[in-house]
Amino acid sequence: MMRSLSSAVGGLRAHQTKMDVIGNNIANVNTYGFKSSRVTFSDVYYQTLSGGSRPTTALGGTNPTQIGYGAAVATIDVLNSPSGMASTDRALDVYINGDGMITTQDANGNLFYSRLGVLGFDAEGNLVDSSGNFVMGFPMDANGNPIINPDGSLDPENLSRIQVKPEMLDQMTGISIGPTGEIIGTMPGDNTMNASKSVPPWLTGVTLSEDSNLSGKINVTMDIISKTSGALNNAPWITSVTPAKNSRIDGLYNFDYDHTTKKITASGPNGEVYTGDYKRGELVDLKDATGKVMFTVQTEQYIVPSATGALGSIAYNAVLELNMTAQDAGGNKVTAGPIEYDGYSTTVVFNDDVSITIDPSKVGLESVPKMSYDITNSYNTWLKTMVADDNAVYTEGDIYLRATKEYMAKIVLGAGYEASKFLDEDQLAKAVEAAVNAWPGTNDYEGIKVTWEEQVPAGSNNYILKITSKDGLQTTSSSVFSSAAPLSAANRITIGGTDIQKNGVTFAGGNNTSGETIGSCKVYDHIYMYDKGFVQLGNPVVFKEGQSLYKMGDGGMNTLVDADALKAYFGAIATPSLSTNPPSTAPSPSALYVNVGSFNIEQQEDWMFNNSIGMATPGEGEKVTIGVIALANVPNLAGMLEAGDSYFTVGPNSGDATYSRPGINGAGSLKAGYLEMSNVDISKEFTDMITTQRGFQANTRIITVSDEMLQELVNLKR
Numbered sequence: 001m002m003r004s005l006s007s008a009v010g011g012l013r014a015h016q017t018k019m020d021v022i023g024n025n026i027a028n029v030n031t032y033g034f035k036s037s038r039v040t041f042s043d044v045y046y047q048t049l050s051g052g053s054r055p056t057t058a059l060g061g062t063n064p065t066q067i068g069y070g071a072a073v074a075t076i077d078v079l080n081s082p083s084g085m086a087s088t089d090r091a092l093d094v095y096i097n098g099d100g101m102i103t104t105q106d107a108n109g110n111l112f113y114s115r116l117g118v119l120g121f122d123a124e125g126n127l128v129d130s131s132g133n134f135v136m137g138f139p140m141d142a143n144g145n146p147i148i149n150p151d152g153s154l155d156p157e158n159l160s161r162i163q164v165k166p167e168m169l170d171q172m173t174g175i176s177i178g179p180t181g182e183i184i185g186t187m188p189g190d191n192t193m194n195a196s197k198s199v200p201p202w203l204t205g206v207t208l209s210e211d212s213n214l215s216g217k218i219n220v221t222m223d224i225i226s227k228t229s230g231a232l233n234n235a236p237w238i239t240s241v242t243p244a245k246n247s248r249i250d251g252l253y254n255f256d257y258d259h260t261t262k263k264i265t266a267s268g269p270n271g272e273v274y275t276g277d278y279k280r281g282e283l284v285d286l287k288d289a290t291g292k293v294m295f296t297v298q299t300e301q302y303i304v305p306s307a308t309g310a311l312g313s314i315a316y317n318a319v320l321e322l323n324m325t326a327q328d329a330g331g332n333k334v335t336a337g338p339i340e341y342d343g344y345s346t347t348v349v350f351n352d353d354v355s356i357t358i359d360p361s362k363v364g365l366e367s368v369p370k371m372s373y374d375i376t377n378s379y380n381t382w383l384k385t386m387v388a389d390d391n392a393v394y395t396e397g398d399i400y401l402r403a404t405k406e407y408m409a410k411i412v413l414g415a416g417y418e419a420s421k422f423l424d425e426d427q428l429a430k431a432v433e434a435a436v437n438a439w440p441g442t443n444d445y446e447g448i449k450v451t452w453e454e455q456v457p458a459g460s461n462n463y464i465l466k467i468t469s470k471d472g473l474q475t476t477s478s479s480v481f482s483s484a485a486p487l488s489a490a491n492r493i494t495i496g497g498t499d500i501q502k503n504g505v506t507f508a509g510g511n512n513t514s515g516e517t518i519g520s521c522k523v524y525d526h527i528y529m530y531d532k533g534f535v536q537l538g539n540p541v542v543f544k545e546g547q548s549l550y551k552m553g554d555g556g557m558n559t560l561v562d563a564d565a566l567k568a569y570f571g572a573i574a575t576p577s578l579s580t581n582p583p584s585t586a587p588s589p590s591a592l593y594v595n596v597g598s599f600n601i602e603q604q605e606d607w608m609f610n611n612s613i614g615m616a617t618p619g620e621g622e623k624v625t626i627g628v629i630a631l632a633n634v635p636n637l638a639g640m641l642e643a644g645d646s647y648f649t650v651g652p653n654s655g656d657a658t659y660s661r662p663g664i665n666g667a668g669s670l671k672a673g674y675l676e677m678s679n680v681d682i683s684k685e686f687t688d689m690i691t692t693q694r695g696f697q698a699n700t701r702i703i704t705v706s707d708e709m710l711q712e713l714v715n716l717k718r
Helices: 002-027 166-171 425-437 563-571 682-717
Strands: 037-043 046-050 065-068 071-078 085-087 093-097 101-105 111-114 117-121 127-129 134-137 174-177 182-188 203-208 219-228 238-243 251-258 263-267 273-277 283-287 293-299 310-327 333-341 347-349 354-358 369-374 383-388 400-411 449-454 462-468 474-476 517-530 549-552 557-561 598-603 620-628 631-633 641-644 647-649 658-660 669-672 674-676
Touching: 002 037, 002 071, 002 682, 093 101, 101 127, 117 674, 166 182, 174 669, 219 238, 238 251, 263 283, 263 293, 273 293, 400 563, 425 462, 425 517, 517 549, 517 557, 557 563
Parallel strands: 093 674
Antiparallel strands: 037 071, 046 065, 085 674, 093 117, 093 669, 101 111, 101 134, 101 631, 111 647, 117 127, 127 134, 174 182, 182 620, 203 354, 219 310, 238 293, 251 263, 251 310, 263 273, 273 283, 283 293, 310 333, 347 354, 369 383, 369 598, 383 557, 400 517, 449 462, 449 517, 462 474, 549 557, 631 658, 641 647
C-alpha cells in the first residue's frame, strides 16, 4: 500500500513543477525577447518481484514482474524558436532576424547574452542595454572602421565595448543602426530656416547653433496673456485673481460683492462687467455676457465679504508670451519658454540651441494703430515708444510732446464750499501768476495760498481776498465785496487788476469762516501732447517718480519713457511756467517745450493672437560609423543557463560562444525600430494547464483511495 502513496507523491511533485513552468510562461507572454520553456516527465525506480526466465525444451519462458515508484521531471527545456517583431519606432531598438544573441558585459566583466535589443547611450557615451550593461562589438581603428577577420568573425579576446566621445555624441543630429550591425551617427550640417505658409510676419528668422542636435520641426508660438501687476486693496476676502489666457484683460478692475444676489462683480476701466457666483473658500469664474471666463477668483475660507461697495482693485498688464517646442536627436520633445516678450527686442534666445529674430514693429498687444517715430532733435533723452489704444482717434502725421514744470492754482473745498460758486479758476491762476511775478526771489510755489478774510466789525459780511506766500508776502483784492447782493460791474472782485469772480453769481459769505484757505498753488512736472497743428490732445499727465508708462491724449496713447532720464530732465528745468495754454504755433525747441519726434501712425492687423508657427530644420552633415554590434552564436542553445532579466549565460553543455558580424556566418541581420516578441503560445499553455490539472487531480485520488484501503486494513482486527 505504501508504494502507491509514494508513486502518487512523485506524480504530484512532477505536475506541480510543470504548472510552475506554465505559470512562468504565461506571466511572460508580453515580455520582449522571452523564450518559453517546456517540461518532460520520466518514470523512476522499479522494484523487481521476479526476474523472468528463458524458455526451455520442457517449459516456456516467463516475463519479469516489476512495480514502479511514480514519475519525475526529466527535463525543462528552453524553446528557442524565433518569434515575431513588434514595431517601436525607436531608432536604437533592434530585432535579430535569425540566429544570434546580443552580447553584454556587467561591471564585473561577466558576459551575458540576450535576444532583447533595447539599446541606448549613457552619459559617458557607452552603448548599454536596458539594465545598464555594456553592449559588446568590434574594436574600431583610427579611421573609424571595424577591425574584423576576413570571414566576418571576431576573436573572443578582441570583443570590445562600443563607446563614443560624449562631446561628439551631443553634436549628432541622428543615430541609426544598420542590418549588419553598423551604428551610424549623423553630424550636424548647416542649420537652415525652412519657412512655411504659417510663418507669421513678425518672425523674421530662426537660428540654430552650430552644435545643435535638434532635428525635425521647431515650432515658435506667440500668445497674449494677462498678468497681474498690482496687489489687491481692501479686499481680504479675495486671496488671488488670475486672468484667463487670451482674455486680453488690461487695466484697473474693481471687485464688488452683492450680499443679496451672492455674486461677485468685476468692473473694468471701459465699462466692461464680469460676474460670477460667490463660493466661500473656492475658485470662482467671472464671465462676460457670452459666458466666456475672464477671471478666476480665489476667495478666502474664513473671511466673509461685506454686503456692498468696491472692496478692492487689481491692475493687469497685457504681455506677449513666447514658447518654443522642438525635437532632439533621440526623438524626445524639447520645450523652452515661456518668455515674456518686451515688445522692443529684435532677438529672443530660448536656449543654447535656438534663437529667433523678430520685427518689433509687427508685434502688438491689440489690433490698434501702431506708431513709429524718428527723433528730430537732441532734447529727447527719455522717450522710448508710443502705442495707441484701440479707441484712439489720431490720423497720420506728426505728434509733439512738451515736458515742463509749472505751478497751478487749484480751488479746494472745505467749510467754505461757496468758493467754487463765485471763483473762476482760470482767472484765479492768472491772479496768482501776477502776484508771484511781483515778488522777486520767491521760489516756494507750493507755499502760496489764497484765503478770504471777513472785515471788521465781525458779522459785517464784507470780505477781501488775500494771496499769501510762505515768506509772508501778500497781495489783497482791490475791492471789498459783500454777500448782500449779486456781484455787479460796480462791485468786482479784482486782484492785481484781474477779475476772478463768475459774473452774476451771489456769494453767500455768511456761511464761511474768516481766514479759510480756498485755493493753493503747487508745482507739477507735466507732459503735454499736441498734434501737428499744436492743438493739445487730452489733458496733461503728471510725472511720477519711477513710473515708466503713461496714457496720454484722446482715446489713450500709451507712452513708454525712461523714468530715470525723465526725472533728470525735469530736474534740469529751473524756472516753471505759469502758462496754462499751449502756444498757437510751434515754438523753438527749449527746456520749456520739446518737439520729441515725428510719429507715423499705421493700422496693425489682428493676426498676432493666433498661435503662428515658424519652422526650422538643421542641415544634415557627414555620416560616421561609431561602432559595430557583434552577435554571439552558441552551438547548443538548449544548454544555456537562464539568468533573469532576459539574459542567458553559457553552460557546461552549451559550448563556447563565437562572434560575428550580423548577417554573416549564419548570424541573423538586425532590423532597427523593432523588438522581438515573446514566443509563448498562449493556446498551447492553456491546453497544457488543463492536462496538468487533470494529472494532478488523478494523483490526489491515488492518495485518497490508498488511504481508504489502509483504513480498511486497520479495521480488520475488529
